[in-house]
Amino acid sequence: MKTASVVLSLAFVGVSAFAANDMQLLKKVKESGIKAIPQSQLELLKLVDDPNNPITEKKVELGKKLYFEPRLSKSGLISCNTCHNLGMGGADGVAAAIGHKWTANPAHLNSPTVYNSVLNKVQFWDGRSPHLEDQAQGPIQAGPEMAAPKELVVARVTSMPEYVEEFKSAYGDKVKIDFKLIADTIAVFERTLVTPSRFDDFLHGDLNALTPAEKEGLNLFVDKGCVSCHNDIGLGGTMQPFQVAKKYKFASLGGFQGDKNGMVKTPTLRNIEETAPYFHNGAIWSLADAVKEMGSVQLGINISDKESKKIVTFLKALTGDKPEVSYPILPVSTPKTPKPDMN
Amino acid sequence: MKTASVVLSLAFVGVSAFAANDMQLLKKVKESGIKAIPQSQLELLKLVDDPNNPITEKKVELGKKLYFEPRLSKSGLISCNTCHNLGMGGADGVAAAIGHKWTANPAHLNSPTVYNSVLNKVQFWDGRSPHLEDQAQGPIQAGPEMAAPKELVVARVTSMPEYVEEFKSAYGDKVKIDFKLIADTIAVFERTLVTPSRFDDFLHGDLNALTPAEKEGLNLFVDKGCVSCHNDIGLGGTMQPFQVAKKYKFASLGGFQGDKNGMVKTPTLRNIEETAPYFHNGAIWSLADAVKEMGSVQLGINISDKESKKIVTFLKALTGDKPEVSYPILPVSTPKTPKPDMN
The missing domain is CATH 1.10.760.10 (Cytochrome c-like domain)
Structure with a gap:
């Protein structure tokens, strides 16, 4: 009995330690400036209206x-x-x-x-x-x-x-x-096209909404500094200094230089696994490569293959639930409707 | 009291006469070879499976x-x-x-x-x-x-x-x-993309499913001979001799001559008001013009503006109920997915 009880206590300590880590992670993420999509429909409406x-x-x-x-x-x-x-x-x-x-x-x-x-x-x-x-x-x-x-x-x-x-x-x-x-x-x-994900559940306090691997990726995402641009509810969507114009290996493709101050809108990372290819000129197809490139170009750091893979595991948890859209039946053209023009 | 009763009888005779005409029209339409989309889901499944x-x-x-x-x-x-x-x-x-x-x-x-x-x-x-x-x-x-x-x-x-x-x-x-x-x-x-319309309700015996104007157009549609090609459940869909190649005023556009025997698939007339422009080469935008052109080219008859307009009134009753389609969320591409090629 004594042995079993010790094992049980250890298991308990283990679980508590995990939960404490998770609480710590959640606190860190919130402090980093990332916010959740509201759960309440009223709050959500206020946000998007x-x-x-x-x-x-x-x-x-x-x-x-x-x-x-x-x-x-x-x-x-x-x-x-x-x-x-x-x-x-x-x-x-x-x-x-x-x-x-x-x-x-x-x-x-x-x-x-x-x-x-x-x-x-x-x-x-x-x-x-x-x-x-x-x-x-x-x-x-x-x-x-x-x-x-x-x-x-x-x-x-x-x-x-x-x-x-x-x-x-x-x-x-x-x-x-x-x-x-x-x-x-x-x-x-x-x-109305907002897509809450498991990550939002985590942010709302459901510590089991992310897997341990996703949490590890999230922790890296914050620690490496990705969050410095990819923050707020959209994990992106604000103007940021555009180092990409100078250092990005495909910068010459299209020649985009950002706005007049060299700033660019950081893309949202929500549903990012669904929206390859990446960057303003779509030159990188692999999300893991994109993460590494961002590390070196925007943050001036090296993100290893292993770290990048872990961050991608987290990023996939940002894939959200899409609103159901019934395909619309469109009105019928009339004799007054200007004709299509292919030229 | 007597006057009222006479009026009532006359009205009654009127209604009966209308109903008799409608029954006659329905009989004529059925004999012409036009068929309804089945009402029973089982019959419909048997038809399309x-x-x-x-x-x-x-x-x-x-x-x-x-x-x-x-x-x-x-x-x-x-x-x-x-x-x-x-x-x-x-x-x-x-x-x-x-x-x-x-x-x-x-x-x-x-x-x-x-x-x-x-x-x-x-x-x-x-x-x-x-x-x-x-x-x-x-x-x-x-x-x-x-x-x-x-x-x-x-x-x-x-x-x-x-x-x-x-x-x-x-x-x-x-x-x-x-x-x-x-x-x-x-x-x-x-x-599964079958679209029953009010015309099918009429064919199934609901004599009030069409308006008097639509019935008049339907009557003309049969009498003029449109039904000789536009028949069966689809009001089209069979191969027919392609006079259009010879006489159609826009025949030179694209130069299509039908199959090796000069035959062409008659288009369905269901939802025809929604699918302008008309004919195999889409050269005619007005449904009324298309009806007149078909009269002269395929049937060798003159369909007046007035008659054409009436037939169009009937044709619009062929606009059917579309199945509700929820817009699909497609799978995510992977590194193995061959890339898009614009060339």
């Missing part, structure tokens, strides 16, 4: 249609979802975005994920856009992306009575459907 | 993922749904299909709808394919479409453990995932 463009069910439904609407592009073939595919981590899985007339992004820029993009403090790689409402206006008009002038987009949408009715239903009968409102409505849908 | 490739829930779920899977294309950007968009009547809304490297279909062929394609007796405009399992192999490989060699498709799919597991779950642990099986699985999903 914009009082200037409040989320309503009708706007979300309409915004979803517009998000999947290829007729917002000049050709009638490219929708927001083409490059920000909700089935592929909210991105497109290619190095540089491909748009109208099979044109690659001129700066070889990689499409960032739409998931959790509401958590970014700014939008676009160079952070030139303050919020999703503004961001959504860009790719629709950009020549190498959807290539549609504002007037064409408005003419297409307003040519379909079903869209007009839905705008009235969402915004009131006197609504003026202009380009800004179309982009605003897409943004409302995008604001 | 293929004993060589039976429908199961697991195959449908996997087939849906593959249908939305852009990594089946060489570029990683084009899926079945790109040209056969489930939100746009199962087609793409452009004249000639656009594929890999922004290439238009060399014969300027228009993408047919995937909805109710299981009801076609043959597949492709020239009917060269006997069923969906065979058809699905074509566009994936075709240079101007998805441009992916079989080996690439198999390598992509089998590089992702989630797909391998789903194939095992659908077909058994010893499954060999080859190109044919991938296409077969897509076809199983497509077999």
Whole structure:
């Protein structure tokens, strides 16, 4: 009996030690500036909502249609979802975005994920856009992306009575459907695309939500300093000094230099395993390689293969639950709908 | 009292006369060879199932993922749904299909709808394919479409453990995932894309399912002879003599001549209002114009503007209920997944 009791005590001490370590880790992570996606629906809504463009069910439904609407592009073939595919981590899985007339992004820029993009403090790689409402206006008009002038987009949408009715239903009968409102409505849908993960459960105090290997990776992630840029709720989404322009081994590809101050928007790490290839120009396909490259380029440290692998194990725990999206049936074109233009 | 009673009797006679006309119309339609989509789920399953490739829930779920899977294309950007968009009547809304490297279909062929394609007796405009399992192999490989060699498709799919597991779950642990099986699985999903409409309710005896104007259009549709090609459950889907090659005013566009006997697959008219532009080369955008053109070209008759408009009123009653499709979350690429190739 005595032996058994000793074993039991030891086991107990072991468990307690683990739990104490976990508590310590959680404390360290929180102090590092990382935050959880709120568990309460009300808190979450407060986080993602914009009082200037409040989320309503009708706007979300309409915004979803517009998000999947290829007729917002000049050709009638490219929708927001083409490059920000909700089935592929909210991105497109290619190095540089491909748009109208099979044109690659001129700066070889990689499409960032739409998931959790509401958590970014700014939008676009160079952070030139303050919020999703503004961001959504860009790719629709950009020549190498959807290539549609504002007037064409408005003419297409307003040519379909079903869209007009839905705008009235969402915004009131006197609504003026202009380009800004179309982009605003897409943004409302995008604001709902938040993906809580097991890591959030851990942050909320469920110490068993991560495996020991994931915790080890998380500990390294904080200790190595990754967290200095990848912090807050998005584990990214803020402007940071862009060492990549100078030292990154593929820096010449596309020649992107960040904003005028050499700053770049740190990508969110949520769902990062789903959004290869990595970096602004999509030149690195392996997440482990990306981690090592970031160590040397941004942090000036060496991250070993073994450490990188452990960090990747943690990063995979950031893959979140995606909102279920029923594929929308889009309104029917009418004789007034401007025709697709492939040129 | 007497007056009221007379009025009532007259009204009654009126209703009866209408009902008798409707019964007559229904009889005429049935005798013309048009058939309804079965109401019973068991009958419907028997209709769309293929004993060589039976429908199961697991195959449908996997087939849906593959249908939305852009990594089946060489570029990683084009899926079945790109040209056969489930939100746009199962087609793409452009004249000639656009594929890999922004290439238009060399014969300027228009993408047919995937909805109710299981009801076609043959597949492709020239009917060269006997069923969906065979058809699905074509566009994936075709240079101007998805441009992916079989080996690439198999390598992509089998590089992702989630797909391998789903194939095992659908077909058994010893499954060999080859190109044919991938296409077969897509076809199983497509077999479920049947869209019953109010017209089917009418055919099943609900005489009030169509409006008087729609019935008038239906009557004309049968009387004018449209039904001679657009018959059976699909209101189309059989090979018919292709007068269009000779007399159609846009025949030179693309130069398609039908099969070696000058026959062409009659398109289904189900959801036809959603799938402009019309004809094999997508040269006519107005459904009313298409009806008139078919009258003169195929039937050798003149259909007036007024008659055409009435027929279109009926055709719009063929717009059916689409199955609800939850947008699939696709498996994550792995280091073994062959990379996208834009060239």
